[in-house]
Amino acid sequence: MSWVGQFVYSKWKKTKVLLKDSGISNYIPQTLPLTEASLKNMLAQHHMVYIKPVLGMHGRGVMRVDWDPKATEKAYKYQNVYKVLKFDTVSELYQSIRATIKAKSYLVQKGIHLLEFGSRPFDIRVMVQHLDGDNWEATGMIGRVASPGKIITNVHGGGMLKPVETLLNGHMNTMKQNAFIANLKYLGQRVAKLLHKKYTGIRDIGLDIAVDHSLKPWIIEVNTSPDPYIFQKLKDKRVYRRVINLKRKHRGVGKIRGKK
Numbered sequence: 001m002s003w004v005g006q007f008v009y010s011k012w013k014k015t016k017v018l019l020k021d022s023g024i025s026n027y028i029p030q031t032l033p034l035t036e037a038s039l040k041n042m043l044a045q046h047h048m049v050y051i052k053p054v055l056g057m058h059g060r061g062v063m064r065v066d067w068d069p070k071a072t073e074k075a076y077k078y079q080n081v082y083k084v085l086k087f088d089t090v091s092e093l094y095q096s097i098r099a100t101i102k103a104k105s106y107l108v109q110k111g112i113h114l115l116e117f118g119s120r121p122f123d124i125r126v127m128v129q130h131l132d133g134d135n136w137e138a139t140g141m142i143g144r145v146a147s148p149g150k151i152i153t154n155v156h157g158g159g160m161l162k163p164v165e166t167l168l169n170g171h172m173n174t175m176k177q178n179a180f181i182a183n184l185k186y187l188g189q190r191v192a193k194l195l196h197k198k199y200t201g202i203r204d205i206g207l208d209i210a211v212d213h214s215l216k217p218w219i220i221e222v223n224t225s226p227d228p229y230i231f232q233k234l235k236d237k238r239v240y241r242r243v244i245n246l247k248r249k250h251r252g253v254g255k256i257r258g259k260k
Helices: 011-019 036-046 090-101 164-168 174-198 228-233 237-251
Strands: 031-033 048-053 063-067 076-080 083-087 106-110 120-132 135-145 160-162 204-211 217-223
Touching: 011 031, 011 106, 011 174, 011 217, 031 036, 036 048, 036 063, 036 090, 036 106, 063 090, 076 090, 083 090, 120 164, 120 174, 120 228, 120 237, 135 164, 135 174, 135 228, 135 237, 160 164, 164 174, 174 204, 174 217, 204 237, 228 237
Parallel strands: none
Antiparallel strands: 031 106, 048 063, 048 106, 063 076, 076 083, 120 135, 120 204, 135 160, 204 217
């Protein structure tokens, strides 16, 4: 089942909703259901793509696939966790991937070369929560840094959590950071409202934002069951309390309190 109450599990269903909005679609990397043809065509266009299960959490099953047009042999490769496999043809590549994922439905998505922190790629999680009516608030934002050698940033996959400002310091000044962060919050609210029109049970969303080397943000995934506890890692505990209190409100549970 791809949709139950507050949760939309299918990445493809969520992506299709967002692609219908011309303003939002500009922030979404090209994404298609995985077939041998779609993999071949997207590698020809982008040279690097990610494939991910339509139904899946915590980065499980995500693979990075590369094509080096200058290579004379073994030009195709994919990485699954730490393991890297190389092939001479895209057909051999696809057959190996299909043997790994079996009958599961997957997506292929244009790869974004992420900004790095200490030579490790990072992305940004933006938490957006429902207040009332058509009002949504971006209540939390945190950076996720990939574990050395890994292709995913998820904490469940060994990723490290850092304040967004810490990660952006080496890439933009304070004024640009403030404008960039404000844009991510606005983007998150627009995405939440758009998804909520289709799936009215949604109360919390987590946008996973990739930032490329030209400093453009890309929405690589939207989670309707985002982990609120990652915000405990931030020094400012008010962020965590705001996030968790709204989460509890949606569940009909009392507030948590603490020092400011």
